[in-house]
Amino acid sequence: MAEKPSRRDQILTAAAELFARHGFHGVGIDDIGAAVGISGPALYRHFRSKDAMLGEMLTSISERLLDGGQARVDAATTAEEALRALVGWHVDFALDDPALITVQMRNLANLTDPDRRRVRALQRRYVEVWVETIRRTVPDFDEPTARAAAHAVFGLINSTPHSAHLDRDQMAALLSRMALASLTPVVVTS
Amino acid sequence: MAEKPSRRDQILTAAAELFARHGFHGVGIDDIGAAVGISGPALYRHFRSKDAMLGEMLTSISERLLDGGQARVDAATTAEEALRALVGWHVDFALDDPALITVQMRNLANLTDPDRRRVRALQRRYVEVWVETIRRTVPDFDEPTARAAAHAVFGLINSTPHSAHLDRDQMAALLSRMALASLTPVVVTS
């Protein structure tokens, strides 16, 4: 039998799906409770507040993204390999956890101030990993351009939740190819 | 002197910016009023409800996108030209109206049911324009693939609001190049 997920985790994944669909303010405490079979205020046995749920959810996802990305880059030997690994990592994440990706994209504004600072810091470090990797493979991108390009690639890959009409593997292949192609126009064009 | 924008339009643009920054539910009626120098309930002289503001905002943006896109495609003579025009059109829109683009991406869920139906219908027709154009330039994409690719390109271009650290023209050039490159990997790769 599978490792039973702790109640906290059950709640977090359920909440993530609801937040992704209806937005943070569009979901009530009672909705989240109902989604895990308990009702309403029982959640306060596990979380200090609704804000705390979002906070924990977003910091954990940001940490996972950063750690995984860093690990892939470290494991790669060439710059091109690193970029491919990074793209693959982010694509897998977006396809396997579309709810979390959606919440991270849309609900940063609903975080508590200290939580938002923490999450932003993690995200910046993740972007930095991308920027360095991009600049190693596309040397004629200056830093601001590489940063803008990284954000654009995030947008491309994170668009997944809006178009699930392809099966997972085809989607992964398509997104990876598009992402990599979008990052190497200079070689072909100019 | 410029054509004075009607009060309604002032309100809509102010509301768009607020909705983009804080989310629909994160903005109060009083905030919107304050942003245009009047206070609170005065808005009800111009709109039936807060929902109606979002509804009008999103239907108008969807109509503009569709009409503009269709026009560019009709004006083009070759398929490649049509695709370039479409990309340029969407990029310009995203760069000139980042708030509207953000709201359209994030706040579909907050629409009234009939409004959402209307907006969805318009969006689908816009996507259809893209799908047809993409398939004319990349014939080996089947329809679902082309649709997924279109959504991915939207994500890429709409990522603009998150990374304004480049000036407008550089940003437009970068996004256009990346978008076009992401759509034509097959020619180069296989």
Add this chain to the structure above:
DNA sequence: CGACTAGGTAAACGGCTGCTAACCTCCCGG
């Protein structure tokens, strides 16, 4: 000049919602 209208105000209401309080019930270790 008088009356109607467009547009604004402040005050109040009513419902929704996050959170707390008080209470219950297993389960488990000494």
Add this chain to the structure above:
DNA sequence: CCGGGAGGTTAGCAGCCGTTTACCTAGTCG
């Protein structure tokens, strides 16, 4: 066997917020 903590429950409060109401201007037009 019994006491306490973990994890539920329902009822209720408090505050926020969209909306309505009643009232007040300033133009404008017959």
